[in-house]
Amino acid sequence: MKIAILPGDGIGPEIVAEAVKVLKVLDLNFELETALVGGAAFEAHGHPLPEATLQLAKDADAILFGAVGDWKYDTLDRPLRPEQAILGLRKNLGLFANFRPAICYPQLVDASSLKRELVSGLDILIIRELTGDIYFGQPRGRRIATDGHFPGAEEAFDTMRYSRPEIERIAHVAFQAARKRGKRVTSVDKANVLETFQLWKEVVTEIGQQYPDVALDHMYVDNAAMQLVKAPKKFDVVVTGNMFGDILSDAAAMLTGSIGMLPSASLNDKNQGLYEPSHGSAPDIAGKGVANPLATILSAAMMLRFSLNQPEAAARIEQAVDKVLSQGLRTPDIYSDGTTRVGTVEMGDAVVKAL
Amino acid sequence: MKIAILPGDGIGPEIVAEAVKVLKVLDLNFELETALVGGAAFEAHGHPLPEATLQLAKDADAILFGAVGDWKYDTLDRPLRPEQAILGLRKNLGLFANFRPAICYPQLVDASSLKRELVSGLDILIIRELTGDIYFGQPRGRRIATDGHFPGAEEAFDTMRYSRPEIERIAHVAFQAARKRGKRVTSVDKANVLETFQLWKEVVTEIGQQYPDVALDHMYVDNAAMQLVKAPKKFDVVVTGNMFGDILSDAAAMLTGSIGMLPSASLNDKNQGLYEPSHGSAPDIAGKGVANPLATILSAAMMLRFSLNQPEAAARIEQAVDKVLSQGLRTPDIYSDGTTRVGTVEMGDAVVKAL
Ligand SMILES: CC(C)[C@H](C(=O)O)[C@@H](O)C(=O)O
Ligand SMILES: CC(C)[C@H](C(=O)O)[C@@H](O)C(=O)O
Numbered sequence: 001m002k003i004a005i006l007p008g009d010g011i012g013p014e015i016v017a018e019a020v021k022v023l024k025v026l027d028l029n030f031e032l033e034t035a036l037v038g039g040a041a042f043e044a045h046g047h048p049l050p051e052a053t054l055q056l057a058k059d060a061d062a063i064l065f066g067a068v069g070d071w072k073y074d075t076l077d078r079p080l081r082p083e084q085a086i087l088g089l090r091k092n093l094g095l096f097a098n099f100r101p102a103i104c105y106p107q108l109v110d111a112s113s114l115k116r117e118l119v120s121g122l123d124i125l126i127i128r129e130l131t132g133d134i135y136f137g138q139p140r141g142r143r144i145a146t147d148g149h150f151p152g153a154e155e156a157f158d159t160m161r162y163s164r165p166e167i168e169r170i171a172h173v174a175f176q177a178a179r180k181r182g183k184r185v186t187s188v189d190k191a192n193v194l195e196t197f198q199l200w201k202e203v204v205t206e207i208g209q210q211y212p213d214v215a216l217d218h219m220y221v222d223n224a225a226m227q228l229v230k231a232p233k234k235f236d237v238v239v240t241g242n243m244f245g246d247i248l249s250d251a252a253a254m255l256t257g258s259i260g261m262l263p264s265a266s267l268n269d270k271n272q273g274l275y276e277p278s279h280g281s282a283p284d285i286a287g288k289g290v291a292n293p294l295a296t297i298l299s300a301a302m303m304l305r306f307s308l309n310q311p312e313a314a315a316r317i318e319q320a321v322d323k324v325l326s327q328g329l330r331t332p333d334i335y336s337d338g339t340t341r342v343g344t345v346e347m348g349d350a351v352v353k354a355l
Numbered sequence: 356m357k358i359a360i361l362p363g364d365g366i367g368p369e370i371v372a373e374a375v376k377v378l379k380v381l382d383l384n385f386e387l388e389t390a391l392v393g394g395a396a397f398e399a400h401g402h403p404l405p406e407a408t409l410q411l412a413k414d415a416d417a418i419l420f421g422a423v424g425d426w427k428y429d430t431l432d433r434p435l436r437p438e439q440a441i442l443g444l445r446k447n448l449g450l451f452a453n454f455r456p457a458i459c460y461p462q463l464v465d466a467s468s469l470k471r472e473l474v475s476g477l478d479i480l481i482i483r484e485l486t487g488d489i490y491f492g493q494p495r496g497r498r499i500a501t502d503g504h505f506p507g508a509e510e511a512f513d514t515m516r517y518s519r520p521e522i523e524r525i526a527h528v529a530f531q532a533a534r535k536r537g538k539r540v541t542s543v544d545k546a547n548v549l550e551t552f553q554l555w556k557e558v559v560t561e562i563g564q565q566y567p568d569v570a571l572d573h574m575y576v577d578n579a580a581m582q583l584v585k586a587p588k589k590f591d592v593v594v595t596g597n598m599f600g601d602i603l604s605d606a607a608a609m610l611t612g613s614i615g616m617l618p619s620a621s622l623n624d625k626n627q628g629l630y631e632p633s634h635g636s637a638p639d640i641a642g643k644g645v646a647n648p649l650a651t652i653l654s655a656a657m658m659l660r661f662s663l664n665q666p667e668a669a670a671r672i673e674q675a676v677d678k679v680l681s682q683g684l685r686t687p688d689i690y691s692d693g694t695t696r697v698g699t700v701e702m703g704d705a706v707v708k709a710l
Contacts, residue, residue, distance in 0.1 A: 078547070078553070081547065083547050083548075087548070094504075096504075113469050113470060113473050113584055113585055113586075114468050114469060114470070114584075115468060115469070115470060118468050131504065132503070132504065134489075134515060134548075134549065135548055136503075137503075137512065138502065138503075140549075140550045141550055142550065142554065145516075145518045147493065148487070148491075148492075148493075148516070148518060149449075149451075149486065149487065149518065149520070149521055150518045150519075150520045150521060153518040153519050153520050153521075154518065154519045154554075155516050155517060155518035155519065155554070156516065156517060156550045156551045156552075156553060156554035156555075157492065157514055157515060157516035157550060157551060158514075158515040158516075158549045158550050158551050159512055159513075159514060159515075160489060160512060160513040160514070160515060161500075161503070161510050161511065161512035161513075162510060162511060163500045163503060163504065163505045163508040163509065163510035164505075164508050164509045164510065165504070165505045165508050166503075166504055166505060166508075190598075190601075192433070192436065192438050193438075193442070193489075193490055194489065194495075194513045195495045195496055195497065195511045195512065195513050196511045196512060196513050197511075198433070198511060199497065199509075199510070199511035200511075221601070221602055222601045222602050222605040223605070225580070225602045225603070225605055225606040225609075226605045226606060226608070226609040226614075228606075229468055229469075229584065229606055229609045229610045230468055230609050231468075243545075244602075246545075246576070246577045247576055247577050247580045247599075247602055248580075250577040250578070250580055250581045251580040251581060251583075251584055251606065253581070254580075254581040254584045254585050255584045259581075
């Protein structure tokens with residue numbers, strides 16, 4: 001089994017180092033190979049996703065990814081910017097199914113902006129389609145408008161689109177995930193305005209008939225954003241498109257109060273997957289040794305479960321993380337009075353010890 | 356001065372009746388004319404926005420709108436569904452500038468899902484472009500895919516687009532609004548992925564140079580959704596496109612805890628406007644006399660200020676609403692222990708009395 005290690009930018013290298021430490025302790029005889037990605041790859045090779053990195057990722061059974069991005073690359077042309085690496089990996093590996101759990105850890109319930117009773121026990125799974133929608137739809141670009149409000153003016157445009165089989169496969173992923181949990185799927189669309197999401201709603205409804213044991217409901221994206229704020233615990237599995245999923249999964253992660261704790265997985269139809277923390281590269285705290293490595297460590301656990309067929313090892317890591325939280329260890333992002341403040345390396349060491 | 360009164364569906368007629376009562380007490384010699392819209396218009400005339408209603412709206416200086424929609428119309432073809440009325444009014448009247456304040460009333464701070472300290476004193480203004488973007492972009496529809504992941508499969512598609520002058524005019528609206536408030540504009544985009552929002556960001560930046568007294572920053576939409584949940588008070592004026600604005604303005608409204616209190620205005624370049632509560636038609640409580648009329652009454656106040664040049668009358672209404680809240684009167688949606696529960700009509704009467 002081969003794991004590609006892509007630390008990336010900002011805090012990426014620090015947090016990935018801790019996850020690698022944890023993986024090594026498990027002594028599972030994986031082959032780990034590291035490569036540059038994002039801004040780091042641009043600096044060294046002039047491209048955020050060099051051919052060698054892409055090839056390594058393709059050849060691996062799983063990818064452990066840190067984070068990419070830094071303000072200093074904002075002025076680069078879009079194809080050279082760090083985030084193109086993650087878009088390129090998703091597209092080239094066909095990683096269409098993004099799993100974004102939003103879990104509120106009992107030890108961290110007070111870190112949420114929401115009132116305790118609204119988030120305590122929260123456990124939502126957002127499933128975001130990741131290779132379609134307006135992210136990749138063609139045509140896109142700039143042109144002179146020939147109709148609309150200002151014919152003759154310069155305009156920019158993008159194409160939102162979903163095909164029936166794209167919707168079918170992500171719907172199956174959602175229903176199957178729901179079967180293993182609360183048996184409820186909320187499909188989020190904007191069928192009242194968009195042709196794309198009218199089809200989305202129809203197809204999800206059709207696929208739902210194959211899962212009579214799972215309850216399906218439909219919600220407009222604006223309402224979903226409201227219900228997430230108002231009563232997040234009402235959700236079990238949420239399935240939606242790439243663009244809406246980008247927004248809702250981040251909102252949901254943030255309202256748990258512990259985005260520094262939340263892993264994510266992006267899978268293709270061969271269960272090959274990219275695993276990364278839900279948070280970003282946080283260039284402001286990079287190199288200071290204060291970043292929370294737990295989301296990355298938990299991403300490694302997801303990787304063991306989903307792509308490497310090691311559910312026991314995954315569970316061991318998750319229990320170890322639970323233990324260090326119960327011991328009161330906290331990186332600054334989740335620190336509160338009465339707990340013990342630790343840095344990135346100490347947190348990683350504590351997880352290793354708990355294993 | 357002529358006001359078109361469009362009560363609509365669900366709780367629309369009840370809440371608009373209270374706002375009309377308030378307007379009449381002011382004795383400002385407006386001509387009020389009522390027409391059917393939404394499901395109610397479909398029932399009577401077979402179309403959610405009959406020609407006569409549209410004509411009335413066009414001829415009026417302002418439109419007071421209740422709400423449209425009901426589950427029972429869900430199976431109608433999209434062009435006949437109630438929400439087409441509101442889209443048709445926006446498009447036909449060119450109502451491109453949507454003002455969505457998200458204010459946390461001091462009397463209602465505990466109604467928020469967010470912790471008190473995060474929302475107390477909250478006062479954000481979300482400015483949403485309302486006649487462009489993927490809402491109206493052509494082409495859209497269904498076809499057989501010729502490229503993408505599944506060539507040959509059925510697909511649905513929509514076109515996102517913005518032209519330079521469309522972005523310029525909404526940017527001016529935002530900067531001018533910011534000048535009268537906290538002098539900060541956050542422009543929300545997804546320039547890292549979308550061509551449309553790359554142009555958006557460029558144009559907003561350009562227009563911003565004409566407002567050196569207003570601070571401008573840019574935020575990706577996923578991050579904006581997170582920051583709204585985490586630290587909403589950091590925002591002053593937020594300006595964004597139609598689709599992102601739909602999602603963010605609803606999330607922001609909900610997190611104040613008092614969506615039943617929040618008005619909205621949609622203006623065109625002649626200051627003709629449509630005024631409506633930020634909440635929906637709530638068919639589940641329609642006809643029960645429990646709906647909160649205050650958002651509609653405050654929408655009438657916005658109408659007096661923005662379209663009818665009656666700022667004193669607007670301020671009188673706003674003070675009256677503040678007074679009834681301070682008296683402890685609450686409809687069920689904002690009720691809490693120790694306050695007095697009242698119905699729709701009693702609340703309207705109380706505002707009239709406070710005037
Ligand atoms: C960096 C960006 C292109 C990316 C996205 O929009 O998908 C990120 O926000 C994410 O959610 O992984
Ligand atoms: C009803 C719907 C078409 C509408 C929109 O999406 O604009 C509504 O959600 C709104 O925000 O006014």
